[in-house]
């Protein structure tokens with residue numbers, strides 16, 4: 001049995017599908033602070049079987065311990081956390097409490113239950129401003145906001161834990177920019193508030209929920225002047241977790257990028273989305289957003305060599321699947 005924290009969320013729901021499809025059993029823990037339990041019903045519709053759901057907070061060590069014991073959990077995939085960069089700057093203590101303290105309570109419960117296999121969701125945001133590209137795992141880490149620092153501190157805590165007890169099997173996965181949705185259109189990204197990330201904004205403009213995309217700067221040192229990111233299909237990202245679990249059959253700690261290795265600009269995304277949706281995507285050029293870097297993409301070689309994992313889905317597929325979910329669920333899971 002795999003415990004999936006944050007299992008009702010965007011990436012968690014896609015990981016649940018990949019795990020169930022691989023024949024594994026899943027217990028999902030989520031406090032639903034940024035998600036809707038409707039996603040869990042949709043998982044059942046896709047896979048023909050369910051995840052077990054426990055509504056709990058990862059900071060509740062006793063509750064997590066009881067769940068680990070009751071379900072004979074052998075490994076944990078840990079996604080639960082807060083992820084909005086701007087909010088983390090306004091509310092740093094909330095972020096440190098939820099993400100860092102939450103992870104400490106979780107690993108304490110795991111230690112008590114003798115469950116020592118952990119896959120952790122980190123982020124390319126730990127690299128901060130790239131000193132060189134593509135970003136490999138040896139690139140220095142220097143996050144530039146509290147959210148990024150929570151990920152960095154958790155990585156360090158997990159390394160210390162592994163140093164202290166070599167029985168631990170830990171995979172730290174640094175995600176680049178997850179986008180898209182399951183091909184069924186049943187699960188996808190459903191931001192509860194105004195989205196910050198590019199794809200959900202573009203999708204909401206294409207469907208008419210917002211008037212236009214604000215392109216944050218077209219004066220970067222990139223071919224079209226707009227920012228470049230390594231967008232990765234969420235289903236490819238999810239399958240990387242299955243590969244990481246297989247690799248953790250031996251004790252050890254690994255830190256691996258999950259990205260495609262190629263970058264697309266903001267204008268590439270808008271143009272591709274326009275093509276796959278057949279809808280206009282009006283945009284306006286605006287000031288640069290504070291804290292943004294010009295270009296960020298992964299060197300995915302280690303993931304290939306160590307995990308035997310590579311991403312396979314194109315930007316067109318990412319936009320098409322994102323659009324499919326948006327069309328089927330114009331108001332997200334609300335009303336589902």
Ligand SMILES: NC(=O)c1ccc[n+]([C@@H]2O[C@H](COP(=O)([O-])OP(=O)(O)OC[C@H]3O[C@@H](n4cnc5c(N)ncnc54)[C@H](O)[C@@H]3O)[C@@H](O)[C@H]2O)c1
Pocket residue numbers: 005006007008009010011012029030031032033034035036056057058059078079080081082083098102121122123124175176177178
């Ligand atoms: N989406 C991205 O761009 C991105 C990029 C890099 C890393 N990540 C990381 O991946 C993970 C999942 O991200 P996502 O995009 O699916 O976000 P999400 O908000 O959709 O999912 C996170 C889930 O965790 C739950 N949660 C939050 N705090 C909790 C707590 N204390 N106890 C129990 N549940 C809690 C939320 O309700 C939510 O369902 C996060 O850790 C995030 O930092 C995301």
Ligand SMILES: O=c1ccn([C@@H]2O[C@H](COP(=O)(O)OP(=O)(O)O[C@H]3O[C@H](CO)[C@H](O)[C@H](O)[C@H]3O)[C@@H](O)[C@H]2O)c(=O)[nH]1
Pocket residue numbers: 083085123124125147175176177196197198199201213214215216217226227228229266289292296
């Ligand atoms: O309305 C928008 C939103 C975004 N952008 C641009 O689109 C690109 C991508 O922006 P996102 O906000 O979608 O993604 P970021 O790369 O800024 O950040 C995301 O990916 C990072 C990892 O690379 C971290 O995980 C971070 O938490 C997560 O939000 C940037 O050039 C940004 O300026 C716009 O032009 N307009």
